[in-house]
Amino acid sequence: MTWFPRLLALDVDGTIVDGENRMSERVRDAVLAMREAGSEIVIATGRSAPGVYDVLDKLGINDGLAVASNGSVVFEVDPFRVVHSVTFDAREAVARVLSKMPDALVAVEEIGVGFRVSQPFPEGEINGRIVVEDVDELVRAPVSRVIIRAPEHDAEEFHALVADLGLEDTNYFIGYSAWLDLAPVGVSKASGLEYVCQVRGYSAADVLAVGDGRNDIEMLQWAGRGVAMGQASDEVRGVADDVTGSIDEDGLAAELARYLE
Numbered sequence: 001m002t003w004f005p006r007l008l009a010l011d012v013d014g015t016i017v018d019g020e021n022r023m024s025e026r027v028r029d030a031v032l033a034m035r036e037a038g039s040e041i042v043i044a045t046g047r048s049a050p051g052v053y054d055v056l057d058k059l060g061i062n063d064g065l066a067v068a069s070n071g072s073v074v075f076e077v078d079p080f081r082v083v084h085s086v087t088f089d090a091r092e093a094v095a096r097v098l099s100k101m102p103d104a105l106v107a108v109e110e111i112g113v114g115f116r117v118s119q120p121f122p123e124g125e126i127n128g129r130i131v132v133e134d135v136d137e138l139v140r141a142p143v144s145r146v147i148i149r150a151p152e153h154d155a156e157e158f159h160a161l162v163a164d165l166g167l168e169d170t171n172y173f174i175g176y177s178a179w180l181d182l183a184p185v186g187v188s189k190a191s192g193l194e195y196v197c198q199v200r201g202y203s204a205a206d207v208l209a210v211g212d213g214r215n216d217i218e219m220l221q222w223a224g225r226g227v228a229m230g231q232a233s234d235e236v237r238g239v240a241d242d243v244t245g246s247i248d249e250d251g252l253a254a255e256l257a258r259y260l261e
Helices: 025-036 049-059 091-100 155-163 189-200 214-222 234-239 251-259
Strands: 007-010 040-043 065-068 073-076 081-085 105-110 114-117 129-132 146-149 171-174 179-183 207-211 225-228
Touching (some): 025 040, 025 049, 025 251, 040 065, 049 065, 081 189, 091 146, 091 179, 207 214, 214 225, 214 234, 225 234
Parallel strands (some): 207 225
Antiparallel strands (some): 065 073, 105 114, 146 179
16 A cells, blocks of 8 residues: 555745745645645744744645744644743853854744844744844743844855854754754754654654755654755755755645645
8 A cells, every 4th residue: 555644744935835935826735635635734844833824824724733933832723722832041052142143133932922032133034023122031031942143144154153153052953044043952843743743643654744944854854754845955855765846846746746646
């Protein structure tokens, strides 16, 4: 019998939607066809909860569980209810980053609401309610996630600076631009999905995961089948079981077609 994923774990940006936050009709139809065929759809993203609802609205899905904030938060979609979250003391890590990049912007997630920030971020990069506060206030209490953004640094320079910070005691993910996500040690999209599987009675072997970023590496390695998008870096492609087309080629839809024939 041909394997069929009981759970479909999907990254958002670069997998479901493009850089302009647009979803093609072909991708939407393929995801909904998988749902109709019996696969549970779970968004697994670095986005916060408001960003998850944005993509769920595009798909027309209004139920189930979702993994947000790179695995730090798992929530029920309707009504919104956090069922699992992990926090950490981010004070030392943030101080270390700011010692190297004093001009960096800092944001702390307010689960289900938005962000508290040290300074306004570039328009459209974070969503929900935005409140400006002093950095010391942002990290005074344990948090689920911290975003560091350094718009004045190019990506290569930013990567070099982060590598020199010694963040071994904090889990972190570097985005395509000068963007750094700080998370509790051991937390990733894979750990969030593992929680979902425990709740639903699935195993990792039941999961098809698709993504394109460095924050998808653990998820792609963990899933029964992990597929990288065509535009993913060599690092991400190297850990995947397979590589599909790029976001511009509707690569997700091409992968899902395997199970819909």
